[in-house]
Amino acid sequence: MxxxxxxxxxxxxxxxxxxxxxxxGATFTFTNKCSQTIWPAILGTPTLDSTGFELPKGTSRSFQAPTGWSGRFWGRTGCNFDDSGHGSCSTGDCGSGQLGCNGAGATAATLVEFTLGSGSMDFYDVSLVDGYNLQIMVDASGGSGQCGSTGCVEDLNRRCPAELKTEDGGACRSACDTFGTPEYCCKGEYGSPASCRPSTYAQVFKSACPKSYSYAYDDETSTFTCTGADYLITFCPSLSSSQKSSNADNDTENGSSGSDSVSGSGTDSSSGSVEEAMLADGSWLANMATxxxxxxxxxxxxxxxxxxxxxxxxxxxxxxxxxx
The missing domain is CATH 1.10.287 (Helix Hairpins)
Structure with missing residues (x-):
């Protein structure tokens, strides 16, 4: 030859x-440990197999995402959809009028945000910048590097300031969404890490959930990295399981894993950059769901x-x- x-x-x-x-890429597994059905929502690029689905209590569902996928997850509560999938939710509603959010987002909801790397680090966080409605925990499985667990396990609806509560009390709005002023939204003359500082409302969120984003520039203690992992997103995690995750993180900070600090819009100060994680092509596994x-x-x-x-x-x- x-x-x-x-x-x-x-x-x-x-x-x-x-x-x-x-x-x-990565497998995202959603588990519902709440006392009632929830309706997870997905917003990201490229679009996964679903943009919104029903998840009864005590059940799980997994999705495969390709390398380079970037987006967010959140849980919706108090939903009422008819047989054709039309309806709305009490909290976390994305305004699409359908079971699937189809590219629409939500306010007053606890967000899980991801950017998957291509042979490099994944970046992920739990954000309260747009408000809060459900307890959420994110755990990495099978990855390498600093694969810390993060989330918000406190019921912030009980600690929500009266002026931020939604009408039915089922969610807590952000100060930006409530007041709309530049200092709360980190816009205009407050649009930089130096000029935008955490408000008293953000500090309430941060004290309850120290690993979660409390305002736009809360990167240092709130962004996590991992390479080659799959991820478990748990709604309403038990306090005991979250304590175990916290203890594991504390142990690995002295050894193999923990949180990683980043600055500004997501540039890791010690291990890489968000841009590295965002460069990837498509995959024949992108539409696989199981x-x-x-x-x-x-x-x-x-x-x-x-x-x-x-x-x-x-x-x-x-x-x-x-x-x-």
Whole structure:
């Protein structure tokens, strides 16, 4: 067989292998430990298999996201949808009038924000900048680096200042959403880390949930990084489980993991940048969704990779044998 054909074949095999290995992205598993049904919402690019779905209490559902995916999750409560999927929610409503949010966001909701890297770090946080409605915990699984747990396990609806409470008391609005002034929204002359400082309202949120974003420039203690992980998003986590996560973080801060500080709009001061995590191409796994556990899903992906590699090696051998 001509050496040029061998070289081309090896390059094709290597390219395909790298594409397969980079295509996994991350699996997001949503678990509902609340006492009632919730309706998680998804807003991000590229669009995942769903932008909003029903999650009864005690159940879980998983989604596969490709590398480079960037977006946010939140929980909606008190929803009422008809058989055609039309309706609305008491808290976290995205205004689409449908079960799926279809690109619409929400206010007065606890947000989980992610940017998945491409062979580099994922960046993630839990934000109260737009308000609060549900307790949420984020845990990383199977990753490397500083993979800290983060979230807000306190019921801030009980501690919400009267002027920030929604009419039914089911959520707590942000000071920016309530008053709309530049100093609360970190806009205009207050649009920089030096000029925009945490308000007394932000300090209430921060004291209750020290790992969560409390205002726009609260990066240093609120942004977390991890590489090659899958993620569990738990609604209404128990206090005991959150304490275990906190203890694990404290242990790993002296060893292998913990939170990582970043500045301004998401640039890590010690380990990399958000831009590194955002550069990625699409994936044939992007639209894959499953109700299986994270471990089961990862095993299926690994099996698919091995099957494809076996086929490629077999084809390569057939070509070599035919040329000879």
């Amino acid at each position: 001509d050496s040029s054909y061998s070289t081309i074949l090896m390059l094709l095999l290597t390219t395909l292998l790298l594409h397969i290995l980079q295509a996994k 109700g299986e556990s994270t471990k089961g899903h990862s095993f299926c992906i690994t099996a698919q990779m091995l099957a494809i590699l076996v086929v490629l090696v077999h084809l390569a051998w057939e070509v070599v044998h035919w040329e000879l």
